[in-house]
Every structure is written in C-alpha cells, then in structure tokens.
Amino acid sequence: MTEEIIIAGFGGQGVLSMGKILAYSGIMQGQEVSWMPSYGPEMRGGTANVTVILSDERISSPILTKFDTAIILNQQSLDKFEKAVKPGGILLYDPNGITRHPERDDINIYKIDASHVASELGNPKVYNMVVLGAYLKVNPIVSMDNVKEGLKKSLPERYHHLLPLNESAIEEGTKHVEVVREIK
Amino acid sequence: MTEEIIIAGFGGQGVLSMGKILAYSGIMQGQEVSWMPSYGPEMRGGTANVTVILSDERISSPILTKFDTAIILNQQSLDKFEKAVKPGGILLYDPNGITRHPERDDINIYKIDASHVASELGNPKVYNMVVLGAYLKVNPIVSMDNVKEGLKKSLPERYHHLLPLNESAIEEGTKHVEVVREIK
Amino acid sequence: MELTADKIKELVVKPENKVYAKTPLLTDKTLSYCPGCGHGVAHRILMELVEEMGLENDTIGIAPVGCSVLAYEFMNVDMQEAAHGRAPALATAIKRLWPGKFVFTYQGDGDLAAIGGNETLHACNRGENITIIFINNGIYGMTGGQMAPTTLPGMRTSTSPYGRDTHMMGNPLKMTEIVAMLPGTYFVTRQAVHTAKHARKAKKAIKKAIEVQLEGKGTSFVEIVSNCNSGWKMTPVKANQWLEENMLDYYHLGDIKVDGKLVKEIV
Amino acid sequence: MELTADKIKELVVKPENKVYAKTPLLTDKTLSYCPGCGHGVAHRILMELVEEMGLENDTIGIAPVGCSVLAYEFMNVDMQEAAHGRAPALATAIKRLWPGKFVFTYQGDGDLAAIGGNETLHACNRGENITIIFINNGIYGMTGGQMAPTTLPGMRTSTSPYGRDTHMMGNPLKMTEIVAMLPGTYFVTRQAVHTAKHARKAKKAIKKAIEVQLEGKGTSFVEIVSNCNSGWKMTPVKANQWLEENMLDYYHLGDIKVDGKLVKEIV
Amino acid sequence: MAKKVQGYIEIDKEKCKGCELCVVACPKDIIRMSKDVNGKGYHYAEFFNPEPCVGCADCAVVCPDGVITVYRARIEV
C-alpha cells in the first residue's frame, strides 16, 4: 500500500507538524515514509505545504504532482491542489475562509470546521490535530495507536504533558468530519 | 635568421635589462622578438636568467632548452647552461668568480672581464652593457645603431642623460672580449 | 455642532490637508517583511529623504543578502543586489565611477559585521564617499534566526539555543564604534526606529549622512538598532519593548562621530 | 700580558662561556629573507621563547602567505601554512581541537590587515585563546613591494609610485588598536626589533603573550613594526633608521592592552 | 466658535499586517485592532475614534508597512 498525501495551508496552521506526525505514525507501523515541505522565504506568513508518503515499499520520488489525498486549509491551496487529486482520491478541506468550494465530481470530498472544534476544545493550537483526526476518520491509513506513538515521537519530551490534549483533539476531529460528496 | 639566446647570472647583474635592450634592438631592425625571464622569489638575491629570441619569422616557443648563444655571468649558470649551447653555437662568459671554466670543444667560447672594464669606466652599473658590447662584437646580430635605438627605447625618459655612458660601455665591451676557443 | 466621525472625515480628509502619506519612492509591492519589522520603517525614512532631497534620479542603492535582500523591490530607485556582505565593495566602485550620484548600502548585521566585516572595514578606512545604513537586529533574520556577531550575551537564537555564551562565541561586535575609529569616516551615528520619536531622529541622522556624502566628506555610517520579532520569537510590540530594555543598554544611541571628530567615548 | 686577539679567543671561546647562539628551534636552512630583514629577528625571538619555555613539543604554528610563507622551513616546530589571510581561522580550529597546545600565527600586514582583516577581527572578537604575531613592515614584501593597508601616507610603493594618497587610498589601518578595542583580546602590544634594545623588549612582550595563552585568558596580539628594506628600496641600515623616524611616529610602540584593560588612548 | 487642530487617519486595511505598533504609538489611544481579518488573514488596525486625533502622525511614522495616511486641519468647532 502507498498513500501519497499533500497537506497545504497558511504558515501558522501546523501543516508541517501534522505531516510529521502522520509520517512518524507510518514508521510506527513499520512503513517507509517521506515528508517533503516546500521551503523558503515564502513560508514567512505565506503558504506552507508538505507532501507526505506512507508506503510498504521503498519510496521513489518524495515530490509528486498527483496525490491520493489532499488536505487543504485555505483558498489558495484549494485552487492549486484540487486538480492534483487522483481520480477516486480524497480531498479534505476546512471551509473557513473558502469562497470557491471544490467542484470535482470524480473524487471524495470531505470538510472539517477545525478552528471551530479547536476553539471549543479551548486551544486553537490543536487545530491541526483536529484536521488530522478528521482525515484518519475518512482514511484510516494508520491506526490510532500508531498515531499516538507517532505524536509522542514527534513532540520533544518537554511537551509530553500536552499529549492528552492533542490526542483528544484528534478524537474530536474524527467526530466532526462531514461528507460533502462520496463517489465510492 | 633566428637567434636564440640565454643570458644567466646573479640577480643584481642587469641580466634582465640586458636582454630587454637586445630585444628592443631587434624590434628596431624590424624583427620579431621574445624575452622570457625565469621569475619568482628565487630571484631575490639568487640567480636570474632570461631567454631572448630575435627572428625574422614569427617566434614559436619563447622557452627553450637549446640555445644559439649562452651569455653566462656566474658559476651556477655556467654549470647549468654550458651543455645547452647548440653545437657550433656561442658561449660568452665573465671569468670572475668562475672556478670551473667551460670545457666544450664543439662551440665558440669567449670571455669578457666586464666588472673590470665597468669599474675602469667608473660605473659598476654599466657592467651589463659591457657584456652586451662583447657579445655584439662576436655576434653582431643587431647593428650598433639599432642597439642605440633599443637602449633609448628601453630606458625611461628620465634616465636618457645616461645614454652616452651606456653607449660607451657597449663600445668598451666590443674592445675587451677575448677569444677562448673558436671552432669556425 | 457635534463632530461626528463622518463629519470630521468630511472636513479634514482633503488633499490639501494631507500631512503624511507613503512616499512614491516606495513601490506598491507589499513589503516582504514580517508584521512589525523595523526594516519597513527604515526603508520608508530613507526613501522619504531621497524624495525630499530631490535625489530620485541620482541615487544608486545596494541591497544586501538578508531579509532586505528584496529592498530593490520596494525602493523605487536604481538598485543593485550584492553578494552576501559585499555591498560596500559594490558601493566603492559605483561611487568612484559615478561620483555625482548618491550611493548607499543597506545592510543587516550578519551581512555587514559577519561575512562582510572586511569590506566594511576597508571601505570605511579608505573613506569611500558612500553612505552605509546598517540595520542591527542582533540576529540573522532571513535564514531563520541564527546568532549574529551582534547578538546580545545570553540571547537565545537558533544557533545559540541555550543563549549566547560569550566565552565560546565572543561578545557582541560593535562595528559602528570600530568604523568610527577610522579616519575615513566622517559621520557615524547609532539610531533606532521603534518609536515615532526615535524614527524622526533617525531620519534627521540619515539626512545628515546623505548631506555628508553630497559634500564629499567621506564615509557616513548610520546604525539602526531594530527588532527582528520573528527571530526573537516575540510579538512586534514586545519586541520593541525588549529592544528598548536590552539592546539599547548595549548599543547606546546617539552620534559617535560628527564632522570627522569623535563625540563619544567608544571604548 | 698583552691581550692579542688570538689570546682573547683562546681564553673566552669555550662552551661554558657561550652566552648567545642560535636556538636549535631554528633549522639550519638559510632564511629566505633579504639581508637585514626584520623577519629573521622576529623568528629568532619567537623560537628562543618556545625553547626557553619548554614548549617545543607543544607548539603548533601557522605561517602566512607573505615573505614568511616559508616560516615552516625555519621554525623547528610543527607548522601549518595557511591560505593568504586565513591564519587566525586555522589557529581557531587548532586551538579548540588541541586546547593543550601553544598555537600561534605569524602574519604580515598584507596578510593580516588586508585580505585577512575579517578573520583577524572575528578570531580576536571571539577571544580565541591564540597568539598572533603581526609583522608590520608597511608593504607587501613578497610580491614586490605593493602598498599595504599599513603603508604610511605619502610612502612610495610599486602600487603607489607617487606616494600613498590618503584621499584615494585611505589612511594606514591600525589593526592593533582595533583588536585592542574588542573584549576578546587580553594582551595587545606594539613592538619593534630594529635595535637590540627593541628586540629584547619585544621578546619580553612575546613571552607575556605566550603566558597569556597558557593561562587561557584570551587572544594575545603582538605587532612588530619591522623593515622591508627591499620593498622600501633602502639599505637595511637606512631602512631601520627610516623605520625609527617615520614608522614609529605613526605606529607608537608599547603595550596597548594589558590584563584585558586598555592602558593607552587608542583614538 | 473656537478653532481646533483636528487630525484624521486612513488605514489601508488590506495592506495592514496587524502588528499593533500604531496602537502603541498613538498618544490618544484611538487605534485598535479589528476583530475581523483581512485578505491576508491579519487582524488589521482600526481608527475607531477620530475626535481626539491631533494628526501627529506618530502612528504613520511607526507603521512599518506605510499603510497609514494622515490628514490635519484647523477646523471650527
């Protein structure tokens, strides 16, 4: 199995660390993984995106143009990556600030109002964990146990007291994802 | 006609400027010329030598291993260049400080006691002009007129008052050269 | 008559009442700087002066490598982008080849004091008739907040995550004091732009620096102590407070050399 | 009894009466320097100290690019030959990797103050625990007598054939005063070796510089004002006179910083 | 009827990066940050009470992005 994922949004949304947790979770279940961000000064305040691949085989290109899954957190990224989802693939997006919604009818589309959920949890910083939860709900490529392991591994020790908070954000995410269109 | 000459001696003996005057004289009579010194820190106090070529044709290599003429002003240079004279060629040397004299019998050998002549002229600095005169006596490859022109060209204007002194040193040189062995 | 907001607007907002607006010598491009970064204020002051002094067509500026690498996108005058640290070398040649132009460099502390220390030292020592604007934010902003030669003792950066250890990494380097020592510099000053008062004073200082060049007196050098709120990991407001409380203790503001004479103890 | 020369020789020339001879820490190779060049004296003093202080096996020296590029042929200790101007960078790494060794650089003024200005500045600013011996002869000796940053105003060199024009080429750069300003330096001094008295004083100063390093106090820096009779186009004797009369007026001899404190006005 | 120096500022809200430096700089405390965000996602500065404004331009002078324009006039009150 190989899953090729793009996660894209604003700089401050935790896109990169969400990708990192996903990748670490892959490692926890013995998979090969890669995580490739776009980098550079445009990251400052601008957009950020990361390509994450989980696979049972050796991973070839860490940079891709077509994805099994696109996780989209702002309009700019939606405009850029909607067309990059492989037919039959998944597009998960946060509808906040989205003015032009996804239109494709050959892919599965879901949405998650993650900022809302995160602020209900009393901590806007777990925004990205909510998104992650939503994604794992619709595409459980890693088990929840491995995600927790991955989370632990990717957080420095001194933040480990935040693990429960993050875990519950993931759980909340699984609960709040909405189907927009499912083709399967 | 092509004349390939090496002039070799100590740093302070005026080897380079003698070569330069010779080369300039060649230009004065419409020839092609080249002047190639050995350079580098070994020049500081050490030996100096210069290869001068005068030719009616385009000059190929400015660096040579065999010479028509070797003008030798110390023992070290004699040791190095005696064997580099082409058979039938010319070796002119200053016997001062020479302990092992030239031995070849297939070349023409001349000597000039130039420091003696120069100090008689009251100016040790014209040493190299005396040597030049001696050489031109045994091998008049450039006319005395052209040498005078060459001398003028190669001295900066501000030293032109020294021209007569230098010219007479050349004349003296022509008078004091001694034949050691002539094979022709 | 009650003055409603709308009424005030109607009365006051007229072209003839405009007392402050962005100079046209700043382009319309959005500055690439982080919110609250001092680079923006420094850019504006400089370009206002170029406009006010009528130098628009007689200015050649040099951008460094650092956050202000794109200064040429914002400053609406002829500009060159130098290799990291070498702006003073560019300026040297430009000024000597175009002595009638106003030539300035705009450089960060990494650029001017780390990799470019020698070019700074020698351009100032030769007394090149150029103006150096030196933005000291105590850090390498552009590359992600690494330690600069100007980083304060104990200050945390991405390459001094436990604080600058002066024993291992030396003390902050005061390039401004060093160049003030050189006979080639004619006007050397240290300013800041984190409050309106400071910014206005800095503007006066830069004006003087420009005049010094126009009069052909030698190198003029203006350090501007500034914030790098991103690198310092603070909000802009907090960063400016921190600047006031910490940076200025080490980097004392004020003129250091005026009319070719030191006016302050530099050691 | 009349003391003939031979008699005196017989009486005095005995091993136990030997009061001065070349240290074995100078090799038997003939120095590549011109007759009368100060490099030779400076070499000897330094190596005498290494011998006297028992550091023969604990010394790593760095030769520059300049006339003393071949210092490693003459100094009978482990030596590295640095790229032009970079000796302080080499020394930095060597000392940090071998903190128990005595590490020195030996550099000319072109090497240390022109191309290598930045390495000098930053090694001193970091307070690297090294000793820098800086031979200032006001010229690039090795390459044929070109102008150095330290060349005196009006002085003729092969690249200032009409005399150094300070307006075009700046004033002599006093690197020693600059490094003295930096908190990283602990002992900074300027000496000369053109007379026996000066040479003896210089030796004392270098001894102190070595001690400072052995005590781990930070950078010690010894400038030696020296002649380059070839570059200056004078006899050695005249060159030393000229040095006394001209160089020392500009480059004042004496300690500048002792025990980490400035002991002299530097501006 | 008295004369008064009245100021007024315009903030280009789309260009504002929400750094709050103008808020701190204003001696009259009449700038605040918006609840909404602009197109770049920043809470922008709002000039919420013109009346005390003296047109000192301190806000504009500290604004790194040069997004504030200042007007000043003597008006009759």
Next chain:
Amino acid sequence: MAKKVQGYIEIDKEKCKGCELCVVACPKDIIRMSKDVNGKGYHYAEFFNPEPCVGCADCAVVCPDGVITVYRARIEV
C-alpha cells in the same frame, strides 16, 4: 692583576648576508664589513678588534640571520 669582562663573537661568514646591522648595533664599533665576498656574493661582517668586546650580544640580537655566536667571560688582565 685585574679582572675584566671580556667578550668574543664568532660570525659564520658563509651565512652572513652582509646587512651591516651588527656593525651599527655594536656599542664598541668593533665589527666591520669585509672587502671580500663570501660564497653567496656578500661582503660579510668581520670582528676585527676583540679587545673592547664586552659580550653584550647586541650584535647577535639584531642579526636577522642568527649567524653570530657570543661568548663572555671574566678574565684576568
């Protein structure tokens, strides 16, 4: 019979480069340059009058080429 500090120097004439610095340095003026040249072509330094030599080593200290060796002893005169 009095005691006297007597010095004596040896100059390695083949290594001498003829710079004359020792000549100038000697407080007793007892070094001079030779008429002859050595193997390198230099007029070398000659110690021509030992008697006044006090073995102060000034000559050796200034010799860039380290070619002077100095001896000193108290001798009876």
Next chain:
Amino acid sequence: MGELRLMKGNEAFAEALIRAGADGYFGYPITPQSEVIEYLMAEKPHERTGMVVLQAESELASINMLYGGAGAGKKVATSSSSPGISLMLEGISYMAGAELPCVILNVQRGGPGLGTIQPSQSDYFQATKGGGHGDYRLLVLAPASVQEMSDFVPLAFDLAFKYRNPVMILSDGVIGQMMEKVELFDPIPRWTDEEVIEKNGDWATVGKRPGRERNIITSLDLDPYSMERHNHDLFAKYKKMEEEEVRWEELNTEDAEYFIVAYGSASRISQKAIDLARAEGIKVGLIRPITLYPFPYKVLQEKVQKGAKGFLTVELNMGQMIEDVQLAVKDNAKVEFFGHVGGVIPTPEEVVEALKTKIIGG
C-alpha cells in the same frame, strides 16, 4: 537494528557527524542547510562527545578552520549551500593540495549567483572537476535519501582519511529538507588525542614528538620539479580512487534497453518515472552514480557493450553530468538530457515523456 528516527536529511547529517566521532564542525548558516548547525548546537555535542561546534563568521573562515583542524589530525566537517561552497573553493584547493582529510556537505540550491533557495544539482561540474584552481579532485558522494545523508558520513570520513583528501557530500535541497525514516548507526567514539597521534602523528601537526622531525602542512612548493612530483602523487591517489572507490546503484537494469542516469533527488524522481514507464512496457532501468567522482564510466560502458540503446541523464540543472555520460558512451548509443533548473522539480511524468521523445522515439 539501530535507532529509527524521522529526520530531515540535514538533521541526519548532523546527528551522523556526532555519531561518527567528528571532532569539529565549523559552518556558516545558509538555506537550505542551516538545520545542520542548528541541530548540532541544540544537541550540545560538546557534552555528548566532546565535539567542537563553532559558527564561523563566513564560509571563508569555515573552510580554513577545517584546514587547521584537519592539518592537526582531527575529524572535521562543514556544510553549506552553493554560493557558500563557491567561497570555499580556494580553501578546498588548498586542502586538496596539502592532502588534508575532511567532509564537506553541499546542499545545492539554484544558481547562478544568489539564484534561488530551491533544490538544484547545478554544482556538479564544480564538485567533480575541481571548481577551485589547480589540478585536484574531490571524492564526491551523492546521497539520494535521508538514510544516506547519515550513512555517508562515516564512509566519507573513512575515505577522507584513507586518501588524505577532502570528501564532498553533494546533496541538494530536496534531500536536505525532506524527512524520511532513518536508522541511526551506533556511535563511533571520537579518537582520543593519543589515538589521533597514533593514527595521524606521522603527518599531522599534533605537536612535535621527541624522536621525529617536525610535521608541516603546506600546499606550497616553489621547486617546479618537486611540485610536479607532488601533482603526480596526487593523481596516483586519484587513480587509485578510480579503481577502488566507484560506487553506484542499479534499479531495474537486468533487462533494460534504455537507461536513466541520475543521482540524488533526480534519481528518486527517475525511479518513479521508471515505475511509470515500465507500466507502459518500456524496458528502462536506473543507473544511479553514488560516487560522482570517481564516476562509474565502466558501468555505462558495460551497458553499451551489452547493447544499450540509449541513455537519458536526468539532472536538476542545465546538463552537466551528461558530459561524463558522453565521455563513457561516446558514439555508441544515444545520450540525451532532461532536466529543470531554478528550483523547478522535474515530474516523473515529464521524465517518461522525455525518455519517449528524446531517446526511444528520437
């Protein structure tokens, strides 16, 4: 099995330096490799192993610190990206001339000039032909994964000391910035000072030892004949490298008629392209040079002898390695180039297309 971590290539390199027993790292920040020094500083290697880590004032200083440290017999490394490496070239030439071992990482970005900070492979010529002056060679290793960013560090040190020559790890922004699973090797203890003396004391300036002549580190020789001998000695060493150190990897080459030649990140993309092409029935394989110098000329020549029909080099530049491929293949098969520059990354689909139009169809 060693410890598994998810790391950036740059971080893996930094961690590997500590584990490989490096004595010193000297560097100046530059994107896209500043994580190397940041990681090192955060790890306090001085406490972990005694390793010295110093932020230099410039790349010039960095490389000359390496010279000093290497000349003193220690294991030293630096890292930079393209413009910074250009600044190091004089120093690199000095180190090659003085025969000093060291490890230099170049995480390439686009050029020329300040260029872009995006990934690139435009410094191939510089690395393999000797960008600095004079005749010399660097041993050049090209990692294609985060794992290799770690594994090549001890290898590079071994080679550097075996040949007393600088070794360059020629990486790029993709490999430096991406995270992958990496299995960390077990730490190799740093040499003690005594071990340094024992291993390198016959040439390095470790302080003169009673009973031996002083050691001298220099690249200068004013005598042309002995300088020439020195150059011949260097080239004898390079010849030995060419015989013994050629490293490469082959993928899907058993039955291949066509070959993609690519290294580093381009090889990763090409791998995917090969999957796509094979799915269409094209018999194509990958030859991935691991050592760029010495270059696997013979490997290519063998393919030619076995009837290879064409070679496509894929590079993130305007075509540099292709010259080495041409030198190997000569007129005996088609050789073409495909690539992107400036930070644009070729897509696997484009590579397949290029293979079809330039090599198979063309």
Next chain:
Amino acid sequence: MGELRLMKGNEAFAEALIRAGADGYFGYPITPQSEVIEYLMAEKPHERTGMVVLQAESELASINMLYGGAGAGKKVATSSSSPGISLMLEGISYMAGAELPCVILNVQRGGPGLGTIQPSQSDYFQATKGGGHGDYRLLVLAPASVQEMSDFVPLAFDLAFKYRNPVMILSDGVIGQMMEKVELFDPIPRWTDEEVIEKNGDWATVGKRPGRERNIITSLDLDPYSMERHNHDLFAKYKKMEEEEVRWEELNTEDAEYFIVAYGSASRISQKAIDLARAEGIKVGLIRPITLYPFPYKVLQEKVQKGAKGFLTVELNMGQMIEDVQLAVKDNAKVEFFGHVGGVIPTPEEVVEALKTKIIGG
C-alpha cells in the same frame, strides 16, 4: 601601424585597458600578474583617460567592485592568478547570473593550493565549465602572445557588452611575464557618462531616468519558474556564443594527419615541436583554440571527418582540455595527452616524443 613596444604580457594587458577605454580596474596583487596594477598605477590613467584604478583589499572585494561598476554600466576589469580567481568565483557566478559585462584576466600559476608561482594552465576546467556554483558560462579567450594580451582586451569588452556576460582572458605565467613586440592599437575614448546612459541605460543602474522604471541588478529570483526562464535565457545566450563566437587558429594543418591541440603558452611550445616534427617528415598541424568556451568542437570534428589519425593535447596541467577534445573526437580517432605541471614547462622535444609514442606509434 600602431605604436610598437616591447612589453610584458601583463603590461600589454594593462596598457590595453587604458586604450580600450576601460572605466575602472580593481585588483589585488598576486604573482605572476602584479605588473598589471603596477603598470596602471605608474601610468596615472586617471590623468590619461579618467580611468579609475583601485587596489582592493582582497580578491573578494575586487570582483564585487566589478559587479558594482558593471552594474552601473561601466567598462570594468580585474586580474589575478589562480588562488585569487578561486576567491572570485562566488562573485563571478553572481555576475553571470545578473548578466554583467566585465573582463577578468587569470594569469595562471601552478596549483592546487598555494602551489607554485610558475606558469600553469590548470584552471581550464574552472574557466570553461564554470568553477562557481550554478549553471553559467564565461566566454573564455586564451591569448598566446603579448600581442594578444593587448588585442583581446577591446575584443573582450565588446563581447562582454554584446552578451552582457563576464569574459575571462585565460592566460598563464609565460604569456604574462614574457616580453614581445606589441603593436598597440589606437586609443578608444572612454564612454562619456551620457554615452553610458545611452548604451546601457536600459538595464544599468545609472540613476533612474524620468520616464523609465528603475533599473535593478540582481541574480536573485525566488520564483522557480521565472528563475528557470532566466536560466534558459542565459543558455540561449550561450548557444548564440557557441554559434557565433568560436575562434581558433590553425598552423600547418592543410596536409596534416596528426594534430596537436594546444592553447596559450602550450601552443607556442607545440608550434616549435611541429617545426621539429615536420623536419622529421611527420605531417602534424596545430589547432589552437582561441576561445576555450565556446570550444571549437566542430573544427576537430571536421578534421576527424577528413581522416585525422590522432590528436595530442598539450597542456600545462594534468589533462583538462583533453575532455573537450574527447567529447569532439569520440571514438573516431586517437586522443592522448601530454603535459607538465607545477611550473615545469614541456620542451618541444618532449612534445615530439609524445607525439611519436602516444599517437603515431602507440
């Protein structure tokens, strides 16, 4: 006929700078080319033509002064020798990236490292393949006489401004230090400021002009796509150079079966060797590339087509240009190398011997 003088190559270059109307020279002394700046300083070019001559504090400063001056539309030049050129490579790459015209003279000496100060041709790769980072090319002219040290200066400026690209004059210690007769060309007046504005005002920073946008000199482009376009534009320029600027000289090639390929001082020595070989009845000719980039590949290929039996490259290095000869000749004729390094100069006799044993007999 112009004025005849006996000059060193370095002096001829310096005099030619003044006569070519150069606006600025910035340089740092280094053997064997310090005569350039010494000559200039003695000539007071500021009085002769208004030319600026400045001794920079380093080669880094020199090349970046060139960047500034060239970016301001002026004719600028520098000179150095091998180690100094290495230090300039970052700056050279910047100039190539920013498309700035300038003239850089490299009077090569032996390396690597500090090496020797004797003549060498070891910087061929560096000059022709782009020693700095990123994809770029310099136009490289190789003078073989003092006359060419003079004549190539105005040519180099013309090419530099025609292509807005740095031009390197790749000379060596022999050509720089030897004196020959040189016919000086008539002085070309310096451009007035108005002429500079007229000629270069559309791109150079000559001060903003009313009615045009500001000019920007930069090599930076953070957008990969536009950066890629920029690189393609650069390579279109290089392609044009390859089509239009190849320069070479042939001697004794009409009936030749064998060819010596050599440039600069090696070509002078080879010329003598050819005389000697022809005296023995060997039909050998000389191909002397004058532009090393663009390299005369086609000339060699034509010789191959006409049945050339073998090519001997003669270089003062360990074999660098031979790769370009191999790229041209491929398997179609024998290609061998002969050379010396470290300042040892090959003798004509040795060249003949090499021709016999490696090419004819071998």
